[in-house]
Amino acid sequence: MLKVYPILCRAGIMDNYAYLIVDEQTKTGAIIDPSEAAPIIKKCEELQIEPKYILNTHHHFDHTDANLAIKQKYNCLVVGNIKDSHRIPGFDIGVEDGKSFAIGASKAEIIDVSAHTQGHILWYFPEDKVVFTGDTLFNLCVGGLFEGTSEEMFLALQKIKALPDDVVFYPGHEYTMHFAREAFALAPSAELAEYINRAQELLSQGLPVAPVTLGVEKKCNPYLAAKNLTELKQLL
Numbered sequence: 001m002l003k004v005y006p007i008l009c010r011a012g013i014m015d016n017y018a019y020l021i022v023d024e025q026t027k028t029g030a031i032i033d034p035s036e037a038a039p040i041i042k043k044c045e046e047l048q049i050e051p052k053y054i055l056n057t058h059h060h061f062d063h064t065d066a067n068l069a070i071k072q073k074y075n076c077l078v079v080g081n082i083k084d085s086h087r088i089p090g091f092d093i094g095v096e097d098g099k100s101f102a103i104g105a106s107k108a109e110i111i112d113v114s115a116h117t118q119g120h121i122l123w124y125f126p127e128d129k130v131v132f133t134g135d136t137l138f139n140l141c142v143g144g145l146f147e148g149t150s151e152e153m154f155l156a157l158q159k160i161k162a163l164p165d166d167v168v169f170y171p172g173h174e175y176t177m178h179f180a181r182e183a184f185a186l187a188p189s190a191e192l193a194e195y196i197n198r199a200q201e202l203l204s205q206g207l208p209v210a211p212v213t214l215g216v217e218k219k220c221n222p223y224l225a226a227k228n229l230t231e232l233k234q235l236l
Contacts, residue, residue, distance in 0.1 A: 001128065002022070002103070002106045004020075005020040005043060007020060009034075016033070016172060017171065017173060017174060017208065019031070020051065021103065025105040028103050028105075029051040030053035030055050031070055031076075032054075032170075033057055033063040034063075034064070034065070034070050035066060037070060037073075040066060040070060051070070051074050052074075053077050053079055053103060054078045055108075055132075056079070056080035056081075057080075057120060057134025058080075058117045058121070059084045060146075063135070078092045078093070079092065080093075081110075081120075083119040095110045097121070098112075113136045113159060114156070115152040116143035117135075117147045118147045122160070129166055130167065130170070130211070131163060131169045133170065133171050135173070136157075138172070139210065139221070142157070142223045150232060150233050157226070160224065167214045169210065169213075169214055174203075174208060176196075176209045177199060177200070180196045183222050191220060192219075
């Protein structure tokens with residue numbers, strides 16, 4: 001079983017999420033998208049976990065800035081898309097679309113979702129029903145197109161929509177309330193109102209909105225709800 005611990009980084013600035021994940025069977029740990037070293041090290045020390053891996057979703061600095069510091073402190077290996085080997089700091093191990101990578105007894109499937117950046121990947125743990133979406137999918141929104149096209153984003157979202165509804169997703173930023181009003185204006189519903197109210201309550205307690213099931217997100221996120229490329233282009 002995979003345990004997930006969200007770690008807010010760059011709080012109040014970019015509101016990134018890094019994640020400490022731990023395979024409960026073997027106690028093997030990994031950090032997903034280490035943005036800022038201090039809060040990550042604090043959480044690792046609190047839980048007495050020494051991560052073996054760093055898993056990157058893409059190369060952007062706010063997801064890789066602490067790679068070298070975390071790698072130096074814990075002597076861990078940096079893992080990312082082989083296509084991004086030249087852009088990810090401290091890169092050690094390359095993974096590819098359609099292949100898998102094990103964190104102890106927990107196995108991740110690699111899904112290429114190039115759009116936000118070329119080479120962006122999802123880390124999907126099917127047995128644990130967990131997916132880490134980086135900057136491809138946020139709560140009620142998607143990431144911007146820095147290197148890709150709207151066509152590529154549409155294909156990326158179709159891959160996410162193909163995952164089971166009971167899978168929960170963990171995004172790369174806490175942007176929920178930034179896009180809540182826009183989402184409600186586009187498609188108001190009782191379910192979306194409940195989603196937004198829950199998000200406000202969690203955030204008021206200093207808690208992340210994630211995880212949310214993909215089943216709920218598919219209904220409430222207007223970008224995921226887009227039925228075709230034309231509808232998506234109107235939103236992007």
